[in-house]
Amino acid sequence: MSATPGPLHWGIVGGGILGMTLALRLRQAGHAVTLFEGAPSLGGLASAWQLGDVTWDRHYHVTLLSDRHTRALLRELGLEGEIEWNETRTGFFSGGRLIPLSTSLDFLRFPLIGPLDKARLALTILYASRIRAWKRLERVSVEAWLRRWSGANTFERVWLPLLRSKLGEAYRETAAAFIWATIARLYEARRSGLKKELFGCVRGGYARVLDRFAQRLEREGVTLRLASPVARVVACAGGGLTLEHPDGRVESFDQVVLTVAAPRAARMAGSLSADERARLEGVRYVGIVCASLLLRRPLAGFYITNITDPGLPFTGVIEMSALVDPRHFGGRTLVYLPKYVAPDDPLLDLADEELRASFLTGLRRLYPDLLDADLVAFRVSRVRQVFALTTLHYSDRLPPLTTSVPGLHLVSSAHVLNGTLNVDATLRLAESAARGLLSPARRATLPPY
Numbered sequence: 394m395s396a397t398p399g400p401l402h403w404g405i406v407g408g409g410i411l412g413m414t415l416a417l418r419l420r421q422a423g424h425a426v427t428l429f430e431g432a433p434s435l436g437g438l439a440s441a442w443q444l445g446d447v448t449w450d451r452h453y454h455v456t457l458l459s460d461r462h463t464r465a466l467l468r469e470l471g472l473e474g475e476i477e478w479n480e481t482r483t484g485f486f487s488g489g490r491l492i493p494l495s496t497s498l499d500f501l502r503f504p505l506i507g508p509l510d511k512a513r514l515a516l517t518i519l520y521a522s523r524i525r526a527w528k529r530l531e532r533v534s535v536e537a538w539l540r541r542w543s544g545a546n547t548f549e550r551v552w553l554p555l556l557r558s559k560l561g562e563a564y565r566e567t568a569a570a571f572i573w574a575t576i577a578r579l580y581e582a583r584r585s586g587l588k589k590e591l592f593g594c595v596r597g598g599y600a601r602v603l604d605r606f607a608q609r610l611e612r613e614g615v616t617l618r619l620a621s622p623v624a625r626v627v628a629c630a631g632g633g634l635t636l637e638h639p640d641g642r643v644e645s646f647d648q649v650v651l652t653v654a655a656p657r658a659a660r661m662a663g664s665l666s667a668d669e670r671a672r673l674e675g676v677r678y679v680g681i682v683c684a685s686l687l688l689r690r691p692l693a694g695f696y697i698t699n700i701t702d703p704g705l706p707f708t709g710v711i712e713m714s715a716l717v718d719p720r721h722f723g724g725r726t727l728v729y730l731p732k733y734v735a736p737d738d739p740l741l742d743l744a745d746e747e748l749r750a751s752f753l754t755g756l757r758r759l760y761p762d763l764l765d766a767d768l769v770a771f772r773v774s775r776v777r778q779v780f781a782l783t784t785l786h787y788s789d790r791l792p793p794l795t796t797s798v799p800g801l802h803l804v805s806s807a808h809v810l811n812g813t814l815n816v817d818a819t820l821r822l823a824e825s826a827a828r829g830l831l832s833p834a835r836r837a838t839l840p841p842y
Contacts, residue, residue: 400423403426403427403647403649404426404429404636404649405426405652406429406623406626406652406661407651407653409436409652410437410816410819410823411437411806411819412437412652413610414823414824415804415826417610417613418824419827420615421613427615427616428615428617430617430620432619435617436599439816441600441603442772444685444727445687447687448598449721449727451774452683454594455592456476456593456595462820463816463820465820472595472601472602475595476595481591481592481696481716482696483696483699484695484698484699486698486701486702489702492505495695506550514547517543520542521572527811528788530569531570531785531789532568532786533569535567535568535572536548536556536564537569554700555701560679561733561734568786568787568811571811571813574810574811575813592716596721598717623638624661626651626662627663628800629645632800633646634646634649634800649800649801650802650803651802651805654676654805655805656778658805659674662798664798673792678780679734679736679782680736680775680777680779681731681775682734682743682748683732683774684749684772684773685729686730686752686771687768688728689767689768690767692726695710696713696715697711706751707730707752707755707756708732713728725769730755733779736777737777745771753768753771779814781807781809783810783811787811788810791807791808794826794830804830806822808822808826
């Protein structure tokens with residue numbers, strides 16, 4: 394990896410997977426690197442926490458066979474051999490009942506749409522999986538594209554509930570590139586595997602991955618500053634930049650990378666141009682309220698249960714124990730109940746007790762025999778800015794990697810094009826961005842998808 398002339402001191406703001414990977418690559422290129430994270434631990438959206446007596450991921454994550462960037466990092470950390478691979482099952486909750494949709498036979502029996510609509514749905518997925526020139530999909534809405542290829546009935550009965558579950562009413566502003574990226578990732582997993590939903594997790598979850606990653610960063614010589622938020626980045630008259638902390642501390646760097654959400658980057662960097670600020674502030678985000686439940690009993694054995702019935706307080710059921718051996722959870726069942734919301738949704742401010750009552754009531758609609766005594770632990774994660782909406786012409790409106798402020802660079806999840814934020818997409822962005830940062834001729838270019 395070619396480096397910029399002479400060793401520089403880089404400051405990276407944001408200790409998620411993106412910031413950690415950038416820090417590693419810049420340090421490996423011979424530069425001094427200090428990584429700042431406002432939370433007391435690394436990982437960002439991939440961080441782990443305590444649920445009862447179990448330590449596991451704060452949000453649900455999975456590795457696909459086709460996730461080559463994730464697998465490459467795990468190999469580099471000595472953890473690829475620790476992935477446990479399992480075939481999973483998918484279900485739908487529709488019409489008040491659970492419906493399996495994992496096999497070809499399940500698809501033929503799927504009651505929501507008829508034979509002709511099923512054929513059109515299958516062709517839509519096949520066609521999307523073969524599209525390579527995705528840019529044109531930013532020019533058409535996801536609704537118009539799906540109605541055209543799958544038909545009105547399939548859109549209303551299958552696609553629309555799924556879009557609303559992930560995007561809320563913001564689906565109306567979302568480009569077709571969003572659904573293309575989602576289909577392409579899952580289809581590639583089957584193409585690279587055994588035509589099955591074969592997913593994997595590292596034993597110990599991301600707590601183990603992040604611990605190993607942090608050890609690697611420290612061994613390489615990266616300075617880690619945890620519980621160290623940054624308030625502002627200011628350009629110095631004589632060159633370089635300073636990072637200002639809320640407590641008044643100031644630190645100087647040759648180069649700075651902000652990996653925070655786009656609107657926050659606009660607030661932190663006061664010297665950006667009006668155009669850059671407008672581009673950052675124009676990025677729209679989807680937030681999440683995600684409940685983690687530890688249960689004494691399994692549910693239906695579906696890794697993912699998609700919900701098409703209205704009126705439920707969450708948008709899906711992720712039964713992690715259908716993927717990960719329950720022995721990792723003390724023989725119990727780990728379940729995630731996500732609800733994707735707008736960043737200003739009142740649900741993000743609802744008390745844990747109210748969310749618990751609402752989510753458990755909703756869960757009993759799917760599993761009427763679930764008892765209060767089955768619940769061991771309940772905890773809620775709230776994040777206002779999880780992923781950026783792939784609005785029409787999205788990539789044309791993003792700011793470039795390198796800003797008009799000398800030495801200041803922006804690399805955030807907003808640069809993960811087409812709305813499929815996951816660990817592998819984040820790592821792909823990080824590796825591409827690192828190459829750009831280390832090559833002055835490429836700095837002004839947006840990392841390719």
